[in-house]
Amino acid sequence: MGLRAAAAWRPGASWRRAIAHAGRCAAGAPRGSQLLAAALAAAAAGAWALPPLAVPMTGCLQLAAVAVQRRSPL
Template sequence: MRGRGFALFGECLFAGVLVVLAALPAVTLLPALAAGCAHVRAQVEQEGGTGTRAFWGRFRAAWPGSLPVSAAGAVIAAVLLADLAAVRAGLPGGRYVLAVCAAAAAFAAVTALRAAAAWRPGARWWELVRAAAVRGARTDLPGTLLLAAALAAAGAATWALWPLAVPMAGCLLLAAVAVERRAAVG
């Protein structure tokens, strides 16, 4: 059993590297996350197909329809960054704006992770994101809090030592897969 856990950890790290590479152009973030989650899910469920070729095949399968959703995510990120710039410039009530921006960014990131973890070939991205937002806000609030805690831990580790961004990406994939499996079972 110990060897299987180590293999899962290794696959998470490997998937993190592949996701970071695939997501370098920002508009490929969602298909990269979906391919990474599918990669980790294949390892967890012992389906096989966890090599590099399988990852890129999943990435290509997740690409159709992801561009408009990714563009919407980029717009949300730009608005949040503009709000943060206004806070840094001395916006009155900046602490409250900062809190709202942090909550919105966390919810958007959790929704993206949940949508990516729920992705299967042939799924439509807008439907996945809509369902992930509903699960995140209404039907599985504990799962949302778990993913938010995973994001906070990954952010703190990356802030402390930036090269940890790559392994933390793999850990976030595993967390997203685990939360979605937990929601499906519960």
């Protein structure tokens, strides 16, 4: 939900609205949530194997969240 909310947020918009939109997207498109869970697992495994990659992995997770947001029909 946090990744979906971060991808849905726009400058000037409230976080409450972004979180509500993320909840609707998660309920309406569970496949995107599964993709984000897989991306989070891959990022955690990469950061565990090479701890210096923990910081760049946050950018990769945000890219995955934006990609899921773009493909979502909601």
